[in-house]
Amino acid sequence: MKNIAIIGGGSWGSALANLLVDNNKNVIIYDNDKATIDEINQFHTNKSKLNEAKLNKEIVASNDLTKVLNHSKIIVLAVPTSVTRIVLEDIRQVLTEEKIFCNVAKGLELKTNKRVSEIVYDVIDKDLISGFVSLSGPSHAEEVVVRKLTSIVAASENINHAKLIQEIFSNTDYFRVYTSTDLIGAELGGSLKNIYAIASGMLDGLGYGINAKSALITRGLIEMKRIAIKLGAQEETLNGLVGVGDLIVTCMSRFSRNYSAGLLIGEGDDLKTSLSKMTMVVEGVKTCKTAYFLARELKIQTPIIDAVYNVLFREIEPKIEIAKLMARDLKSEQ
Ligand SMILES: NC(=O)c1ccc[n+]([C@@H]2O[C@H](COP(=O)([O-])OP(=O)(O)OC[C@H]3O[C@@H](n4cnc5c(N)ncnc54)[C@H](O)[C@@H]3O)[C@@H](O)[C@H]2O)c1
Numbered sequence: 001m002k003n004i005a006i007i008g009g010g011s012w013g014s015a016l017a018n019l020l021v022d023n024n025k026n027v028i029i030y031d032n033d034k035a036t037i038d039e040i041n042q043f044h045t046n047k048s049k050l051n052e053a054k055l056n057k058e059i060v061a062s063n064d065l066t067k068v069l070n071h072s073k074i075i076v077l078a079v080p081t082s083v084t085r086i087v088l089e090d091i092r093q094v095l096t097e098e099k100i101f102c103n104v105a106k107g108l109e110l111k112t113n114k115r116v117s118e119i120v121y122d123v124i125d126k127d128l129i130s131g132f133v134s135l136s137g138p139s140h141a142e143e144v145v146v147r148k149l150t151s152i153v154a155a156s157e158n159i160n161h162a163k164l165i166q167e168i169f170s171n172t173d174y175f176r177v178y179t180s181t182d183l184i185g186a187e188l189g190g191s192l193k194n195i196y197a198i199a200s201g202m203l204d205g206l207g208y209g210i211n212a213k214s215a216l217i218t219r220g221l222i223e224m225k226r227i228a229i230k231l232g233a234q235e236e237t238l239n240g241l242v243g244v245g246d247l248i249v250t251c252m253s254r255f256s257r258n259y260s261a262g263l264l265i266g267e268g269d270d271l272k273t274s275l276s277k278m279t280m281v282v283e284g285v286k287t288c289k290t291a292y293f294l295a296r297e298l299k300i301q302t303p304i305i306d307a308v309y310n311v312l313f314r315e316i317e318p319k320i321e322i323a324k325l326m327a328r329d330l331k332s333e334q
Pocket residue numbers: 007008009010011012013030031032033036049078079080081083086087104105106107139140141142279280281283
C-alpha cells in the first residue's frame with residue numbers, strides 16, 4: 001500500500017506523516033485549520049505543535065476531505081477523541097468506498113464511555129469499514145519527528161490488518177511496530193494512562209520525589225488493569241507497550257501535555273488556567289471524567305482516578321487528595 005490518508009495535521013498526525021514519507025509512502029493530510037495546511041504545504045513545518053522540526057517536503061496537506069479520502073484505502077485518524085465523532089460524521093457524508101480505519105488518538109468518548117473503534121462502527125456504515133486498527137504505545141511526536149527510536153503496537157481483531165499497519169509504519173532506522181489482537185486492551189491502555197500523567201505532573205508541581213512517582217505508576221497500572229480486564233482486555237497487553245510502556249513515558253516525559261497540565265495544577269493553577277496555557281489537546285482531562293463514572297458503573301475501586309477527578313472537577317486541593325490517599329486503610333499488595 002503506497003498511498004496513506006491522515007485525518008488531523010496536529011502534532012501526531014504531522015509526525016506520522018513524516019515517518020510514512022520516510023517509509024516511501026505518498027501521504028495526504030486533511031485538517032480543517034487553514035493556517036496549519038498552508039504552513040505544512042509552504043514551509044514544511046508545524047511550529048505551534050512541533051517547534052522547529054522540519055517535515056518532509058513531499059507531505060501534502062488539504063482541507064478537501066473527499067480528495068483526501070479518495071487518496072487511500074487506509075484512513076489514519078489523528079484528531080483528538082473529543083472531535084472524532086464530528087470528523088467521522090463529515091467522513092460519512094462523502095465516503096463511497098470501504099476503508100481500513102487506523103486510529104492513533106488516545107481517549108474515550110465523554111458520556112458514552114466509548115472507545116474510538118466503537119465510535120467508528122457507530123457512525124460509519126459497516127459495509128464501508130474493511131477493518132479497524134489501533135496504533136498505540138509510548139511515542140511522543142516530538143521524538144518521532146526527529147527520528148528517535150520508538151516502538152509501538154498495531155492492534156486489531158483481524159491479525160492481517162494489524163500486520164498491514166505494522167509493515168506500513170515500521171522501518172529499520174527508528175520505528176518498530178509490534179502486532180496484537182487485543183484491540184480492547186490497546187485502546188484502553190492508551191486512553192487511561194493519560195490520567196496518571198496528570199497525577200504525575202501534580203506530584204512534581206507539589207515537590208514530591210521519584211518514590212512517589214514510582215508508587216503512582218505502579219498503583220496506577222493496577223487500576224488500569226482492573227478497568228481494562230473487566231471490559232475484556234488481556235492482562236499481558238497492559239504489561240506491554242500500550243500499558244506499562246506508555247504509562248512510563250507519559251508520567252516521566254516533559255513532552256507530555258497531560259503531565260504539563262498536571263504540573264501547572266500542582267504548582268497552584270486551577271484546571272481552566274492550566275488548560276489555557278496548553279497549545280495542544282490534553283486528552284487525560286476528559287478521560288478522567290469518563291473513567292471516574294465508568295469505574296462506578298463497573299463497581300471498581302480506583303482511588304487515584306477519584307483523587308485526580310476531585311482535583312480537576314471539584315477543585316479540591318491536590319494536597320488534600322494526597323492526604324486522603326495516604327490515610328486509606330492499610331492493606332496487602334497481593
Ligand atoms: N502528540 C503526540 O505525541 C501523540 C502521540 C500519540 C498519540 N497522540 C494522540 O493523538 C491525538 C491527536 O493528538 P495531537 O497531539 O496530534 O493533537 P493536536 O492538538 O496537536 O492536533 C489536533 C489536530 O486536529 C485538527 N482538528 C481538530 N478538529 C478537527 C476537525 N473537526 N476536522 C479536522 N481536523 C480537526 C486540529 O486542527 C489539529 O491540527 C490525541 O488523541 C493524542 O492523545 C498524540
